[in-house]
Amino acid sequence: MRGKRLQLLAMVATLAVVAAACTGSSTKPSGGSPSAGNAAFTYSLTSQVMIGWDPSTGYSNEIVAMNNMYETLTRYNPQTKSLDPLLATSWESSDGGKTWTFTLRDGVMFHTGKPMTSTDVKASIERTMELNQGAAYIWGAVKSIDAPDPQTVVFHLKYSAPLDLIASADYAAYIFDTSATSGDLNTWFEQGHEAGTGPYVLDAWNKGQETELRLKAFPDYWGGWDGSHYTNMVFRVVPQATTAAQLLQSEQVSLVERLTPQLWQTFQSQDGFSTTDSSSWQTLLAMLNTASGPLADVRLRQAIAAGVDWNGMMSALHGAAQPLSGIVPPGLWGHVDGLDLTYDAQKATDLLKQAGYGPGGKPLDLTLTYLQGDSDEQLVASLMKSDLAKLNVNLDVRPLAWPAQWAKAKSSDPAQHQDILLFYWWPDYADPYSWFINLFHTEDKPYFNLSYYSDPALDTTMNKAEALAASDRSSAESMYADMQQTIAQEVPALSIYTQVYQRAMLSSVGGFDENPAYPNVVFAYDLTPSG
Amino acid sequence: MGRYLVRRVALAILVVVGVVVLTFVIARVVPGDPAVSWAGPHASREQIANVRHELGLDRSLPVQIVSYFGGVVRGDWGTSIHTHQPVLSDIMDRAPASIELVVTAMVFALTLAIPLGLVSARWSGRAPDGVIRIGAVLSVSMPAFWLALILQLVFFQRLHLLPVAGQYDPNLDYTHPLTQYTRMPAVDALITGNWVVFRSALSHLVLPAIVIASYPLGVVTRMVRASELDSLGEDHVRAVRALGFSERSVFARFALKPALVPVVSVIALVFAYSLVNTFLVESIFDWPGLGSYAADSISSLDTPAIVGVTLFIAIVYVLANLVVDLVQAWIDPRIAIA
Numbered sequence: 001m002r003g004k005r006l007q008l009l010a011m012v013a014t015l016a017v018v019a020a021a022c023t024g025s026s027t028k029p030s031g032g033s034p035s036a037g038n039a040a041f042t043y044s045l046t047s048q049v050m051i052g053w054d055p056s057t058g059y060s061n062e063i064v065a066m067n068n069m070y071e072t073l074t075r076y077n078p079q080t081k082s083l084d085p086l087l088a089t090s091w092e093s094s095d096g097g098k099t100w101t102f103t104l105r106d107g108v109m110f111h112t113g114k115p116m117t118s119t120d121v122k123a124s125i126e127r128t129m130e131l132n133q134g135a136a137y138i139w140g141a142v143k144s145i146d147a148p149d150p151q152t153v154v155f156h157l158k159y160s161a162p163l164d165l166i167a168s169a170d171y172a173a174y175i176f177d178t179s180a181t182s183g184d185l186n187t188w189f190e191q192g193h194e195a196g197t198g199p200y201v202l203d204a205w206n207k208g209q210e211t212e213l214r215l216k217a218f219p220d221y222w223g224g225w226d227g228s229h230y231t232n233m234v235f236r237v238v239p240q241a242t243t244a245a246q247l248l249q250s251e252q253v254s255l256v257e258r259l260t261p262q263l264w265q266t267f268q269s270q271d272g273f274s275t276t277d278s279s280s281w282q283t284l285l286a287m288l289n290t291a292s293g294p295l296a297d298v299r300l301r302q303a304i305a306a307g308v309d310w311n312g313m314m315s316a317l318h319g320a321a322q323p324l325s326g327i328v329p330p331g332l333w334g335h336v337d338g339l340d341l342t343y344d345a346q347k348a349t350d351l352l353k354q355a356g357y358g359p360g361g362k363p364l365d366l367t368l369t370y371l372q373g374d375s376d377e378q379l380v381a382s383l384m385k386s387d388l389a390k391l392n393v394n395l396d397v398r399p400l401a402w403p404a405q406w407a408k409a410k411s412s413d414p415a416q417h418q419d420i421l422l423f424y425w426w427p428d429y430a431d432p433y434s435w436f437i438n439l440f441h442t443e444d445k446p447y448f449n450l451s452y453y454s455d456p457a458l459d460t461t462m463n464k465a466e467a468l469a470a471s472d473r474s475s476a477e478s479m480y481a482d483m484q485q486t487i488a489q490e491v492p493a494l495s496i497y498t499q500v501y502q503r504a505m506l507s508s509v510g511g512f513d514e515n516p517a518y519p520n521v522v523f524a525y526d527l528t529p530s531g
Numbered sequence: 532m533g534r535y536l537v538r539r540v541a542l543a544i545l546v547v548v549g550v551v552v553l554t555f556v557i558a559r560v561v562p563g564d565p566a567v568s569w570a571g572p573h574a575s576r577e578q579i580a581n582v583r584h585e586l587g588l589d590r591s592l593p594v595q596i597v598s599y600f601g602g603v604v605r606g607d608w609g610t611s612i613h614t615h616q617p618v619l620s621d622i623m624d625r626a627p628a629s630i631e632l633v634v635t636a637m638v639f640a641l642t643l644a645i646p647l648g649l650v651s652a653r654w655s656g657r658a659p660d661g662v663i664r665i666g667a668v669l670s671v672s673m674p675a676f677w678l679a680l681i682l683q684l685v686f687f688q689r690l691h692l693l694p695v696a697g698q699y700d701p702n703l704d705y706t707h708p709l710t711q712y713t714r715m716p717a718v719d720a721l722i723t724g725n726w727v728v729f730r731s732a733l734s735h736l737v738l739p740a741i742v743i744a745s746y747p748l749g750v751v752t753r754m755v756r757a758s759e760l761d762s763l764g765e766d767h768v769r770a771v772r773a774l775g776f777s778e779r780s781v782f783a784r785f786a787l788k789p790a791l792v793p794v795v796s797v798i799a800l801v802f803a804y805s806l807v808n809t810f811l812v813e814s815i816f817d818w819p820g821l822g823s824y825a826a827d828s829i830s831s832l833d834t835p836a837i838v839g840v841t842l843f844i845a846i847v848y849v850l851a852n853l854v855v856d857l858v859q860a861w862i863d864p865r866i867a868i869a
Contacts, residue, residue, distance in 0.1 A: 040705075048823075243696045406563070
């Protein structure tokens with residue numbers, strides 16, 4: 001009897017708790033901004049934000065927060081395709097791009113309370129170079145750094161390089177207070193501290209939690225807080241697109257990093273919400289094996305380029321991607337029009353026939369590897385497979401985790417190499433050189449040149465273009481145009497598309513402009529809350 | 532009982548060691564280099580070589596396993612390749628959320644399942660039994676992700692009664708800051724008397740807990756029913772009936788106790804199942820538990836994290852079974868002797 005009474009009691013208690021929970025919370029938004037009075041901007045992201053805390057070595061998701069806590073000397077402006085001043089107000093190069101002098105902004109304070117001077121800039125970048133992790137390689141050209149007076153920094157380079165662009169990088173270019181702690185700086189950072197100059201300071205870090213990170217306004221920010229600004233920034237980790245959409249719908253988040261194209265479309269026509277879609281610098285490339293296997297024959301590479309219905313593929317991606325002309329994406333200097341991939345089944349058939357393959361001939365067997373779990377790459381791979389099957393080309397499609405996909409591609413045994421490899425490439429600073437030096441420059445042992453392509457003339461041109469990027473941008477641009485022409489003819493790689501950032505946000509979020517040089521970063525200080 | 536306990540604990544340790552060795556070897560045999568994930572997307576050859584050395588990946592597999600076990604004993608479960616944080620601290624940050632969810636779901640499931648099973652057995656073959664049996668089959672066979680989406684649609688989207696995701700309303704961080712002790716918001720809010728957060732945390736628990744409770748609810752209801760019906764046919768039950776005990780007493784006292792032995796072992800099984808089932812539910816309800824951590828570590832070939840999560844689940848599983856064995860021995864002393 002006693003047991004039964006206890007059970008009954010427990011049941012009643014459970015039901016009571018459920019009932020209380022249901023009636024107690026008002027989940028319907030009270031209207032207005034997510035936390036009226038605090039002017040908080042809540043950014044919904046799909047995965048953990050703070051992978052690392054060290055501004056020298058961070059090379060992952062953390063840049064979305066770091067770019068609000070830290071600043072760089074310059075910032076790339078995709079509208080003007082040039083640089084805006086940030087911590088540096090002006091800069092000039094001399095000695096054919098081998099010496100760079102930056103004049104620093106007056107009255108900049110670190111969050112630690114210390115004023116920023118040229119010795120801090122020198123110390124920050126020297127520390128980044130010394131640790132040599134993450135994207136530190138971008139400073140590879142730097143021989144030495146001088147700080148002749150508190151407002152001036154001089155970089156001496158080993159070879160000429162566009163240091164103004166490098167200084168705008170999204171990783172490894174932050175300026176910070178290297179004297180922030182009396183203890184070990186590496187440990188101090190990794191414990192979750194920051195020492196930047198940016199508009200926001202760290203308020204709370206809840207590692208592994210849903211509301212992972214909260215930032216608040218830095219009162220001594222050099223830009224000041226006059227006018228309309230968000231004074232708080234919240235990062236919420238919401239992996240599921242459906243959940244993120246519902247949170248936005250109920251105004252619990254201000255902006256969603258990524259939804260599915262279908263969900264994103266539902267916000268397009270809704271009152272109270274706005275959407276943006278803009279091309280990113282994340283380019284999907286198909287690297288074709290130019291060294292071994294059937295695709296060493298350029299006719300077959302050209303046949304693959306002509307044999308796939310690329311426009312059909314774009315419609316199947318529902319706006320999540322935009323076709324890419326050439327290698328360099330739009331918004332970055334060096335981009336050229338008129339080099340889009342075009343579908344021409346007849347041309348593909350003719351080229352295949354010339355090489356002894358094609359419909360009626362012997363079948364062409366090829367392997368393709370792509371990143372496991374990436375649904376866009378999966379779609380691209382399966383559409384390529386079905387289109388090429390009509391041309392008697394059998395594509396063996398294999399999804400692999402990146403370390404495995406890369407290990408196979410880098411193997412010292414060429415028989416291990418795939419015929420086609422799908423992967424994304426993006427630059428670490430606003431310079432087209434990144435694609436060329438990494439993907440198309442001759443390599444003794446394959447590393448990122450996974451089409452195993454070698455063209456000494458192209459190697460020479462790309463190095464010349466990089467040297468001129470600092471002093472003679474327009475000559476460099478025409479060199480990049482020529483190189484992209486060559487790649488379109490030789491087809492070591494197919495540039496399939498650039499990813500499109502489809503953002504959905506509350507219409508009260510004003511002034512949002514995508515900056516593809518800083519992937520997924522929302523510069524909250526530049527936004528204007530309204531409504 | 533003492534010797535029984537020692538034997539069970541020794542076996543448990545062996546099982547855990549076996550699981551870890553197996554996971555470690557499988558994770559290392561898979562092609563691909565974890566140092567690639569650590570060093571970042573465009574890292575140079577030299578950087579990757581340095582990382583390999585730092586992480587000890589350039590040593591032989593047996594050396595790595597031995598050094599890993601040495602670490603585990605000292606409380607060093609290695610450093611995650613994905614988060615760059617100590618694995619044990621990562622797990623300790625995330626496990627409380629998963630455990631909070633599973634325990635709530637289990638309590639919810641059991642308080643309903645046991646009475647429902649008994650009702651079903653008491654009126655076996657009649658209308659209540661039919662309804663409960665159909666309900667039990669439905670709750671076992673319903674896919675968790677589907678149920679989760681339907682509940683979100685109904686209780687959040689349509690009725691505006693319950694929140695869609697998260698552990699509690701993040702805006703309360705500004706108005707009613709919560710002091711964290713256990714990393715379970717509902718428990719922390721209760722300890723600190725933060726009733727606003729407590730109410731918010733409870734309302735956030737309801738939907739994911741119902742989804743996770745669905746499977747154990749169905750299984751345990753059916754098990755209680757079957758076990759009780761078996762037990763009712765036993766000789767000792769006929770004996771107490773003959774002695775003139777009331778039907779209620781026969782049913783809830785003499786038949787129930789032996790019927791609970793198999794039920795308890797099923798409970799341990801569904802508990803472990805629910806812990807893994809939580810992974811999917813967590814991602815739908817944006818619940819910061821072990822689920823997303825495990826998923827991320829698998830996709831980045833994060834061996835220390837994969838092994839760490841496996842080790843943790845193996846320990847929970849083994850502990851749950853150990854507790855069940857002891858409870859069974861306590862209910863039915865014949866088990867320990869056997």
